[in-house]
Amino acid sequence: MTYSQKAVLVGGDARYQVIDAPFPEQADEGTVVVEISRVGVCGSDVAAFKDGKPYTPYLSGHEWAGRIISVGKNVTLLKAGDRVLNCTPKACQECDTCVAGHGGRCERAHLLSMGTHPHQPPHGAYAKRIQIPAEKVMRIPDELTDEQAAMVEPATVALHGVRRKPVGLGDVAVVLGGGPVGLFAVQFLKLSGAKVLLVEPVDSRRALGDALGADGSVHPDDAESAVGAFSNGLGADLVVDCAGLAATLEAGPLLSRSGGTVVLVSTPLKPVTINPGIWLGREVSLMASLAHLNPEFYVTIELMISGRLQTAPLIDKTVGLGGLQDALAQLASGGAVKILIDPSLES
Ligand SMILES: [Zn+2]
Ligand SMILES: [Zn+2]
Incomplete structure (x- = not known):
């Protein structure tokens, strides 16, 4: 060689x-x-x-x-x-x-x-x-372009995260972060029947979330009031953290309903401080999501081929x-x- x-x-x-x-x-x-x-x-x-x-x-x-x-x-x-x-x-x-x-x-x-x-x-x-x-x-598969194929891996990261805690029809789901994984999570949650709110500071990414089917998208400063309006004041059934920042880890339980779940798809690179009282007070479950499983790639590919995942x-x-x-x-x-x-x- x-x-x-x-x-x-x-x-x-x-x-x-x-x-x-x-x-x-x-x-x-x-x-x-x-x-x-x-x-x-x-x-x-x-x-x-x-x-x-x-x-x-x-x-x-x-x-x-x-x-x-x-x-x-x-x-x-x-x-x-x-x-x-x-x-x-x-x-x-x-x-x-x-x-x-x-x-x-x-x-x-x-x-x-x-x-x-x-x-x-x-x-x-x-x-x-x-x-x-x-x-x-x-x-x-022949039906998938090279461009789509290169997007299968990050999409499957989002799929795995969403499958860690499946939502029910009509559940309120919040996605934190409108990068590629967050925007795929929005699409998977919509396909699962959830009502989806994207929280993202960049205007153009929020617009993309709207175009991809989010029921709403807001700046992080407005997240708590928007989630309240979305959920009759209850909070989100599921929060999917695709940003992995100290601020989003802090926001997760605040946006969650009592008994809700936060799934960490992204995590901060360094140790961060949390306020355990909020997690305890709302009895919020925390789940981590690492990468993906082999069979999940086929799910992503099929959804891309059928045009349901953009x-x-x-x-x-x-x-x-x-x-x-x-x-x-x-x-x-x-x-x-x-x-x-x-x-x-x-x-
Ligand atoms: Zn990656
Ligand atoms: Zn083994």
Whole structure:
């Protein structure tokens, strides 16, 4: 293997670093080599870029779709030419956690997803090609475009969060944060029959939430009164925190009804202080939502193909790898929702 491609790593002290990376051609056993067609810039990439926090190199560009160039030995279900996207692997059914009956928490799937498995590449998909274990990819149906396919992963983060605490028909749900995951959460909650209020400080993102079906959208300063008006003064049955700020963690129980639930899809990067009395006084349940499960990707894909889950309104533009640094800066300033990278473009 030759070191003849450039890959970009975000986060850490360097925050933005172009490295010389292997240019995979023939896949090793159990792996596939994929030519990247689109990779979405994730909010966690942006956070790592902004704050310089240590970040797993493999996660630098993890919302991707591409085409298989080569399959290694013992890869039986995939072939060169297949269009694939990056997904959470199926539960292995062999690790202690799987054997104990908790397949949704499979240790092997977790290691592969977090990029800490020994066979992971030293970079993510901010590169022309990537070589990864075959179980990390899923075939893309013909009906799905590359742009849609690159949005499947962040959409499935929202799906998993919404499925952590299913809403009843007519329940009041509040989504905190109108980034890509929040805007997908709005759509999933509407599909579930909830009455949905989006809380988001940026005007254009609120307008997007309205266009995607939210029943209302407000600035965080107006959230408490708006939730009251939405719920006959009761508060929300469900609050889904897709912003992950100290302020949204504080707002969650204040917007919740007595006995309601707050689901954390995003969390603050640093420890924060909470007021336990509010959680206790309203007996609010707190649930965390980490990434997604393999079968949930099929749910997202089917909803995209049927047109019930929209992606195009969330995508601001597509640029080449040369435009990645500007894209990160633009996203960090809140000036865009989702920017896709096409590594075949010059800039
Ligand atoms: Zn992501
Ligand atoms: Zn397992």
